[in-house]
Amino acid sequence: MNKFIEISVYTFTFHVLCYVLWLLFVTPVEGPTNIESLGSLAYLPHAGRVLPVIFFGWQAIPAIFIAELLEWEYLWQGTDFYRTTIASSISSAAVLVAWFTFRSLGVDLQYSKVLSNTNWKHVSLFIIFVSLLNGLGNGGWYAIVYDQTDALISIRFLIGDIVGATIMLTLIVILYPLFMNFKNDQS
Template structure:
């Protein structure tokens, strides 16, 4: 009987996983697109060399943190797919020619930084996954964003270290850290606004 029940439960679980994955991929691509089409052109006017490697407001980092909080490690495949599709769709050929040799490493660093940073803070008791015993505050999520952005900034600087002049290593690292935190803040604000607009009565 238990085996029969587990078989009946499998499709809904698979369906929820696929649905969540689809939402994550779509959100990641959308946020990356906004960053690429709005933030990047403005930033490149002032910081052209740095813009190839980092953004001052990287919205997908917010998707990473919120997805890990909601779905844990199960969000990682969808985040990787979203990151890869985003690079294919939005990265200009000139920039892609520079970053393509380390594309997969860069994607892996970004996703693992978010997951490992969240796990470290969870083990330390600072935050828990959605649905856990402790309901996190937005401040706790922002702390996660800061910690994971530091992991990501140093990791990405190492990944791209051989592709950029040493003179911009420091600025690129700073841009990664600031851009991830700003991106998370904007995504959180957008989620709060959407919740108040469409789900205020629930």
């Protein structure tokens, strides 16, 4: 199979899985918050954005964008397609800008000798940087277009992205050895 298609399928599936887990477990706990405009305090799909880019590089970004558009339009079924499309575009652009910035500085997590995608500190740095860009981008978007100049919007996007990605990363670290042991026992 073509490597780009394989990466796209993995990325799309992982992103949708993160989104569905977020819808089932996090949004009911957060209650009647306006997530579309404030952002979630534990946005698990952020892991679906950053982790594939960390491990697969830029080839994961188109699948991320498509997954976000489909999730917000069909799974969330929000009323404002324009708002969710722009917010998804800003989030995907934040990943692209962060990847390009790291790559330009010679510290791409996939190929660099300086930073490593197996070092939790380097992965955390990338997650925080993308979260910061996403928070500033979406906070700026709401300030300009919707005249909502509350700094909590940017802070909620930032915190929610970091917490969500950390939760998913922790789950992966815990569950991966279990799956590998199960696979080895079946052989």
